[in-house]
Amino acid sequence: MMWNINHPYMLVTAFVLLSSCKHAILHDIKEWKTCQFAICCQCKDVPGSRNLIADCSGKDLLPIPMFPSNIQELSLRNNNISTILDGIFVGNSLMTTLDLSFNKISRIQKNSFKGLTNLLSLNLSNNDLKYENRSFEYSAFHFLENLKHLNLKKNVHTSFMPDLWKLRSLESLSMDYIADKIGILDEKFSYFKNLKKIDLSGLTGNCKLTILTEKTFLFLPQITHLNLSKCKIQYLFKGTFKLLRNILELDISLNTCLRFEALENITTDLQHSAIEILKVNYIHGILEKTTVLKTSHIWNLQNTSIVRLEAAGNRIQTIESGAIKYLPETFKSVDIRKNMFSAGNYLLDVINMKIASLEMSDNTSPYDIISSYVEKCPIKEETITINSENNWLYTELPILKLFKNRSGKFVFPMPRSLKKVSLRSSNVKFELPNLSFTENEIENIDLSDNFLHTWTGPITNVKKLTHLDLSVNFCSNVSKTFFSPDFINLRCLLLQNNLLGLVLPTDVNGEIFQNLHNVVYINLSKNKITNIPNLLFQKQHNLERLDLSENIIDDINFKLFHMKKLMFLNLRNNRISTLSQYAMNELDSIAKINKNLTIDLAENNFVCNCDSQSFVKWMIYTPIVLHHRKEYQCKTSQNTISLRNPREVFKTIQKECMSYEGLIIALTTGILMFIFILCGGIVYRYRWKLRYLYYMVKVKWHDPEPHSDNKDERLYMYDAFVSYANEDDTFVHHKLLNNLEKNGGIQLCLHRRNFLPGNDIATNITSAIHNSRKTIVIMSANYLASYWCMFEYNMAKMESIYERNCENILFLVFYEQMSACDLPLKILELVHCQSYIEYPNDEYGDVVFWEQFQKAIKY
Ligand SMILES: *[C@@H]1O[C@H](CO)[C@@H](O)[C@H](O)[C@H]1NC(C)=O
Ligand SMILES: *[C@@H]1O[C@H](CO)[C@@H](O)[C@H](O)[C@H]1NC(C)=O
Ligand SMILES: *[C@@H]1O[C@H](CO)[C@@H](O)[C@H](O)[C@H]1NC(C)=O
Numbered sequence: 023m024m025w026n027i028n029h030p031y032m033l034v035t036a037f038v039l040l041s042s043c044k045h046a047i048l049h050d051i052k053e054w055k056t057c058q059f060a061i062c063c064q065c066k067d068v069p070g071s072r073n074l075i076a077d078c079s080g081k082d083l084l085p086i087p088m089f090p091s092n093i094q095e096l097s098l099r100n101n102n103i104s105t106i107l108d109g110i111f112v113g114n115s116l117m118t119t120l121d122l123s124f125n126k127i128s129r130i131q132k133n134s135f136k137g138l139t140n141l142l143s144l145n146l147s148n149n150d151l152k153y154e155n156r157s158f159e160y161s162a163f164h165f166l167e168n169l170k171h172l173n174l175k176k177n178v179h180t181s182f183m184p185d186l187w188k189l190r191s192l193e194s195l196s197m198d199y200i201a202d203k204i205g206i207l208d209e210k211f212s213y214f215k216n217l218k219k220i221d222l223s224g225l226t227g228n229c230k231l232t233i234l235t236e237k238t239f240l241f242l243p244q245i246t247h248l249n250l251s252k253c254k255i256q257y258l259f260k261g262t263f264k265l266l267r268n269i270l271e272l273d274i275s276l277n278t279c280l281r282f283e284a285l286e287n288i289t290t291d292l293q294h295s296a297i298e299i300l301k302v303n304y305i306h307g308i309l310e311k312t313t314v315l316k317t318s319h320i321w322n323l324q325n326t327s328i329v330r331l332e333a334a335g336n337r338i339q340t341i342e343s344g345a346i347k348y349l350p351e352t353f354k355s356v357d358i359r360k361n362m363f364s365a366g367n368y369l370l371d372v373i374n375m376k377i378a379s380l381e382m383s384d385n386t387s388p389y390d391i392i393s394s395y396v397e398k399c400p401i402k403e404e405t406i407t408i409n410s411e412n413n414w415l416y417t418e419l420p421i422l423k424l425f426k427n428r429s430g431k432f433v434f435p436m437p438r439s440l441k442k443v444s445l446r447s448s449n450v451k452f453e454l455p456n457l458s459f460t461e462n463e464i465e466n467i468d469l470s471d472n473f474l475h476t477w478t479g480p481i482t483n484v485k486k487l488t489h490l491d492l493s494v495n496f497c498s499n500v501s502k503t504f505f506s507p508d509f510i511n512l513r514c515l516l517l518q519n520n521l522l523g524l525v526l527p528t529d530v531n532g533e534i535f536q537n538l539h540n541v542v543y544i545n546l547s548k549n550k551i552t553n554i555p556n557l558l559f560q561k562q563h564n565l566e567r568l569d570l571s572e573n574i575i576d577d578i579n580f581k582l583f584h585m586k587k588l589m590f591l592n593l594r595n596n597r598i599s600t601l602s603q604y605a606m607n608e609l610d611s612i613a614k615i616n617k618n619l620t621i622d623l624a625e626n627n628f629v630c631n632c633d634s635q636s637f638v639k640w641m642i643y644t645p646i647v648l649h650h651r652k653e654y655q656c657k658t659s660q661n662t663i664s665l666r667n668p669r670e671v672f673k674t675i676q677k678e679c680m681s682y683e684g685l686i687i688a689l690t691t692g693i694l695m696f697i698f699i700l701c702g703g704i705v706y707r708y709r710w711k712l713r714y715l716y717y718m719v720k721v722k723w724h725d726p727e728p729h730s731d732n733k734d735e736r737l738y739m740y741d742a743f744v745s746y747a748n749e750d751d752t753f754v755h756h757k758l759l760n761n762l763e764k765n766g767g768i769q770l771c772l773h774r775r776n777f778l779p780g781n782d783i784a785t786n787i788t789s790a791i792h793n794s795r796k797t798i799v800i801m802s803a804n805y806l807a808s809y810w811c812m813f814e815y816n817m818a819k820m821e822s823i824y825e826r827n828c829e830n831i832l833f834l835v836f837y838e839q840m841s842a843c844d845l846p847l848k849i850l851e852l853v854h855c856q857s858y859i860e861y862p863n864d865e866y867g868d869v870v871f872w873e874q875f876q877k878a879i880k881y
């Protein structure tokens with residue numbers, strides 16, 4: 023059978039087919055190699071023989087070269103050949119196919135085809151053959167005694183029939199035919215006893231058959247295929263095809279001057295024929311009135327075996343009620359695209375047809391490039407018209423009401439054997455309600471490009487449905503129950519070009535698609551989706567292809583890991599700046615199982631900065647095939663760079679981020695160090711003060727002194743604290759003690775004698791200094807070397823500064839001779855600006871010294 027219902031999986035597998043086709047072509051190209059006899063030709067072996075197929079097309083050849091005898095098929099298409107020289111093919115008796123189309127051949131000589139005794143197919147279309155002038159020797163064709171297929175199209179513009187009566191084997195003939203009045207294929211055609219197919223189509227040749235009558239095909243009763251498309255037919259009288267009892271396929275499309283009413287003349291002639299396919303597309307002018315498909319148009323087909331009818335672009339607005347009943351049982355497929363249908367009861371008839379394929383799309387745009395072909399037609403009498411120009415097919419619910427079942431549910435009568443229906447671009451406009459179908463076999467429903475704005479559902483009884491196209495419907499609302507569990511076999515779901523971005527992000531529990539367990543392909547491109555909730559595709563374990571391109575998604579947040587068969591994820595043209603770790607993990611875990619995973623991330627807003635380091639790194643190491651990777655770009659702080667080589671980009675970012683990190687670390691440590699040094703400095707600078715204060719607190723804590731308002735009247739426990747090195751204790755315990763305490767009555771505090779045992783030394787010292795009026799320092803080299811002595815010295819200084827209003831309480835006694843160089847700066851300072859005495863160490867001096875000393879202390 024010639025007709026063919028488009029396979030329901032066609033779209034699903036289109037991608038696979040395409041890739042396998044490409045593969046096949048590549049494979050073929052591999053087989054072609056340069057011919058040994060002519061470098062400008064490509065040759066290929068004929069499987070199972072030593073013969074060759076040669077392709078010399080498009081090489082600007084002027085004369086035809088000689089070809090070896092084992093050429094079986096030869097293409098000289100699209101060269102500059104103007105003459106076929108005598109005897110050029112003499113040695114080519116094995117040749118079966120010769121293509122000379124698209125040349126400049128104007129001369130065929132007497133022996134041009136000599137030798138081509140086994141030629142089956144000759145193509146001379148698109149040349150300059152003129153049948154006058156004797157440049158065209160008919161006798162040349164006499165050698166082609168076995169020729170079956172001859173193409174002479176696009177040569178002549180006149181009504182001239184070459185004398186080809188010797189071609190007894192001819193089965194198909196394609197030629198030009200020009201007849202300004204009645205076209206008659208005359209008695210010469212009666213020689214073509216085997217001719218089955220005649221192609222006169224004006225789409226590929228020159229055709230003009232103004233008037234067709236019963237005489238036109240008088241000599242061709244055996245014809246099975248007749249192509250009269252675009253032949254400028256104006257009148258087609260009854261009886262034209264009456265003799266063509268064997269006709270299987272008749273194409274009268276694109277004869278717009280005929281007008282739709284002529285269909286009756288055509289079908290009348292076909293009532294006893296073998297017709298299977300009838301094509302009457304565009305037999306009505308685009309500027310004519312709308313038409314009605316009437317009973318009389320098809321009544322005559324009732325006893326035929328017609329299988330398919332094409333009547334696209336005929337401005338049909340309605341179908342006469344009951345007319346469709348006359349289509350025979352064999353009728354399986356109808357194409358009534360690009361008409362002007364409006365709602366009517368005929369829809370009930372259509373629905374009751376036993377067809378498998380119903381193509382009713384493009385109800386809104388009846389005109390395309392072919393149909394806008396305007397012919398100048400003779401004026402004919404007015405045809406019956408309907409005034410209404412409303413071509414809405416199912417506007418809102420009136421038509422659906424016809425199918426409302428008493429329980430309030432819509433039950434749509436689906437033709438029992440219908441497998442495929444297309445209502446694409448048909449102005450169907452309503453909310454998809456709670457709807458069921460009658461018993462059906464439907465596999466493929468195309469409702470794209472309509473106004474099905476709300477999908478409420480549930481749609482039930484669609485268990486065989488595999489392919490659903492709801493794209494381009496302005497849909498913003500799909501209920502969680504729309505896809506009922508009856509969608510169990512749905513494999514291909516096309517939802518692109520809607521507004522589902524308004525509803526999908528709210529489906530956090532993944533309910534909308536929960537029943538679609540067997541879907542392999544979902545297209546959600548162009549839906550203004552901002553975010554895919556994590557569980558949206560939770561039940562799509564079998565998904566292979568997911569198209570989310572051209573949305574406004576900024577990351578992959580949805581579960582993917584369970585889609586073990588996923589092959590292609592399209593995220594082209596979204597707003598992804600970088601993929602989250604979650605997304606990368608999900609994708610990589612599929613890639614581990616499925617090596618074929620491809621993902622398209624082109625045209626996103628990638629950024630290349632320190633935050634996206636791991637993403638760029640992922641690009642380098644991921645096993646996933648990144649489709650269109652060459653187009654990937656990312657924004658850096660300065661400009662946009664290509665991600666063609668992510669390794670390089672990663673290195674750059676890494677370097678930048680490292681120096682950045684380093685900077686931060688250096689800066690923080692610097693600041694910390696500074697603070698630390700500052701504190702250290704401060705502590706060092708005030709170390710004595712701090713120690714003093716600390717011990718003072720400790721002292722006061724231990725024995726708080728009696729409170730006195732006046733400092734001058736303060737009572738001291740001792741007159742003087744003697745600070746000395748242990749090495750100098752003989753001097754202190756004998757001389758000093760005798761002279762000051764025993765003789766002078768000065769109460770001294772000596773650490774050996776007066777310190778409280780049990781208290782720590784520092785506290786004792788501080789307390790002693792604090793409780794003595796003066797502090798006597800016995801300065802010597804030993805003193806300077808002793809830690810505790812220096813401690814006492816410093817504490818005494820602090821005492822003088824902070825407790826005694828800078829009154830000098832220090833009293834230096836140089837016990838031995840010391841040079842200025844030996845003294846530390848601090849002490850030297852004191853020596854310079856304050857009093858000190860040197861111990862004279864002689865009899866007389868001693869007396870004076872002690873007297874002075876006593877005075878100084880007492881004062
Ligand atoms: C072949 O024909 C084309 C188109 O007429 C012309 O441009 C080209 O120069 C011709 N080549 C030769 C070799 O004559
Ligand atoms: C002849 O060539 C034309 C144009 O290349 C092509 O469309 C047609 O199929 C060919 N016909 C035959 C019978 O080879
Ligand atoms: C015959 O063809 C030749 C060249 O092909 C041309 O010069 C001549 O004018 C033609 N004669 C007629 C009568 O068409």
Ligand SMILES: *[C@@H]1O[C@H](CO)[C@@H](O)[C@H](O)[C@H]1NC(C)=O
Nearest residue numbers: 223225226249251271272273
């Ligand atoms: C008639 O010929 C045209 C042009 O080659 C082609 O498009 C059309 O399919 C043919 N019709 C049939 C029925 O083969």
Ligand SMILES: *[C@@H]1O[C@H](CO)[C@@H](O)[C@H](O)[C@H]1NC(C)=O
Nearest residue numbers: 256257258259260280284287
């Ligand atoms: C149909 O056939 C009738 C009778 O043969 C003829 O009068 C009429 O003009 C034909 N219609 C067309 C559109 O050719």
Ligand SMILES: *[C@@H]1O[C@H](CO)[C@@H](O)[C@H](O)[C@H]1NC(C)=O
Nearest residue numbers: 293294321322323324325326
């Ligand atoms: C088809 O056949 C039936 C029964 O044989 C007959 O009544 C009817 O007239 C026929 N229709 C046509 C159009 O020949």
Ligand SMILES: *[C@@H]1O[C@H](CO)[C@@H](O)[C@H](O)[C@H]1NC(C)=O
Nearest residue numbers: 427428429431433458459460
């Ligand atoms: C309504 O439709 C249901 C399901 O198709 C069917 O079972 C029931 O009989 C119908 N009721 C009426 C009143 O048509």
Ligand SMILES: *[C@@H]1O[C@H](CO)[C@@H](O)[C@H](O)[C@H]1NC(C)=O
Nearest residue numbers: 429430431456457479480503
């Ligand atoms: C759809 O219609 C069926 C049958 O009338 C009913 O049982 C079901 O509850 C309806 N569903 C919704 C969501 O309205």
Ligand SMILES: *[C@@H]1O[C@H](CO)[C@@H](O)[C@H](O)[C@H]1NC(C)=O
Nearest residue numbers: 453476477478498499500501
């Ligand atoms: C979606 O459609 C349902 C049913 O018609 C309706 O109740 C709901 O309000 C619609 N939601 C929005 C956001 O339009």
Ligand SMILES: *[C@@H]1O[C@H](CO)[C@@H](O)[C@H](O)[C@H]1NC(C)=O
Nearest residue numbers: 518519545546547548567569
């Ligand atoms: C999905 O739909 C978009 C928009 O119509 C289209 O461009 C794209 O090719 C479709 N995807 C696939 C994989 O067919």
Ligand SMILES: *[C@@H]1O[C@H](CO)[C@@H](O)[C@H](O)[C@H]1NC(C)=O
Nearest residue numbers: 041587589615616617618619
């Ligand atoms: C990957 O693709 C190749 C060719 O397209 C196919 O043969 C193979 O089965 C696929 N592998 C998987 C795991 O899908």
